[in-house]
Amino acid sequence: MARKPFIAGNWKMNMTAASGKQLIDELKPLVKGAKCDVALCVPAILIPAMTKAVKGSKIKIGAQNVHFAESGAYTGEISAEMLKEYGVKYVIIGHSERRQYFGETDETVNKRTLAALNNELTPIVCIGETLDERQVDLTEHVLTKQLEKGLEGVEDVTKLVIAYEPVWAIGTGKTATDGQAQETIKFIRKKLGKMYGVKNANKVKILYGGSMNAKNCKGLMAQPDIDGGLIGGASLKTDFATIVNYDK
Ligand code: PGA
Numbered sequence: 670m671a672r673k674p675f676i677a678g679n680w681k682m683n684m685t686a687a688s689g690k691q692l693i694d695e696l697k698p699l700v701k702g703a704k705c706d707v708a709l710c711v712p713a714i715l716i717p718a719m720t721k722a723v724k725g726s727k728i729k730i731g732a733q734n735v736h737f738a739e740s741g742a743y744t745g746e747i748s749a750e751m752l753k754e755y756g757v758k759y760v761i762i763g764h765s766e767r768r769q770y771f772g773e774t775d776e777t778v779n780k781r782t783l784a785a786l787n788n789e790l791t792p793i794v795c796i797g798e799t800l801d802e803r804q805v806d807l808t809e810h811v812l813t814k815q816l817e818k819g820l821e822g823v824e825d826v827t828k829l830v831i832a833y834e835p836v837w838a839i840g841t842g843k844t845a846t847d848g849q850a851q852e853t854i855k856f857i858r859k860k861l862g863k864m865y866g867v868k869n870a871n872k873v874k875i876l877y878g879g880s881m882n883a884k885n886c887k888g889l890m891a892q893p894d895i896d897g898g899l900i901g902g903a904s905l906k907t908d909f910a911t912i913v914n915y916d917k
Contacts, residue, residue, distance in 0.1 A: 674705035674890065675830065675874050675897035676913045677731060677793060678904025679761060684711065686718040692905070693722040699910035700727050705897065707913050708759050709904065710793070713747050716755050731759030734767060735790070737780035749788035760785050761899070763819060764795045765836045775818035782829065783822055792829045793899065794819055795878070796857070800837035809856055816860055826865040827872040832899040833857055838879025840901060844889075850877045851892035858894055883911035890915045 684692070689711060700707055710731035711719045720730045736746035752760060762785065763778035778794065785792040796815040798808040812833075820826065833854050838845050845853070854875050862870035877889050878899030889895055900912055 672872065672874050672896045674916075675708070675876060676703075676705050676900065676909075676915075677708040677710060677759065677761075677830075677832075677876065677897065678900050678909050679710045679733065679764070679878075680712060680715075680904060681733070681766070681901060682712060683905055684715065686715055689715050689719055690722045692907070693719065693726075693728065695907050696728065696910050697723070697726040699907060700913045702917075703727055703913045704916060705913060709909075710759060710761050713752075716752070716757060720756050729758040730756065731761065731793070732757050732790075733761045733764065735760045735762065735781050735785055737777065737784040739784075749784045749790055752790060753788050757790060759791045759793055759830070761832075762792045762794050763815075765797055765834060765839060769836075775815055778815075778819040779821050782819060786823065786825075786828055793832050793876070794829055795832045795834050795899070797834040797836050797839075797879070803835065803837065808853065812853070812857060813860055816857065816864065820864070826861060826869050830874045830876060831857060831861075832876040832878045834878035834899060836879075840880070842880050844880040844882075844885050845877070847888040847892055850889055851894055854892070854894040881912065883908040886912045886915045 707727050708729045708731045710733050732752050735749050762781045767773040782792045796812055798811045802811050835845050858870050874896040876897040876899045877895050881898040881900050882903045
């Protein structure tokens with residue numbers, strides 16, 4: 670039943686082919702002995718170069734979004750098949766920044782998740798409440814809705830990863846406490862248990878995301894239901910390797 674820990678970076682709209690390669694070259698020796706799975710989700714245009722850069726290392730490359738249609742008149746979009754062709758393994762879906770700035774909804778999260786699964790990509794489905802929602806005690810309600818709608822029609826939940834990212838903790842330096850993150854992720858696992866059976870829910874990797882860094886990663890990773898992290902800011906520097914090596 671042991672779930673292999675997974676540390677994923679989210680570069681967001683940062684780095685270039687040159688600076689990205691330089692960072693990966695620095696990270697490669699540092700993450701060599703890591704016991705967890707490691708990924709970097711990079712801007713789409715950097716995927717070919719970064720896939721080359723990580724060759725021979727533990728690091729896998731992920732994307733930050735995927736369109737739900739197989740192909741067609743969707744100017745500016747990228748399909749799951751295109752990502753797969755470049756050896757992409759993971760794709761972040763429904764990040765709160767996409768929900769906030771690009772009109773992403775639970776419905777589009779659902780369509781993208783199904784498209785990714787159909788193409789053997791591993792979706793990293795992001796869910797999380799805003800500060801307002803937490804303050805009026807709506808966290809569980811919001812997460813329930815995001816899971817029920819976002820995962821509709823998903824047959825094998827063990828093929829995806831969930832990232833719990835409280836919106837108030839992303840890029841703010843305000844991390845959820847170890848206890849808050851554990852308690853909420855435990856709730857998510859319980860909800861998945863109701864949807865897919867406890868045995869399957871116990872196999873799903875659930876990551877914490879939101880100002881996770883080289884200092885607070887140990888405490889978060891020590892929580893029984895937290896299987897890893899989705900790391901934004903700290904994935905843009907060699908600190909990322911310290912997080913990957915949280916157990917050393
Ligand atoms: P952060 O971002 O680590 O910079 O807070 C996390 C995320 O948005 O995935």
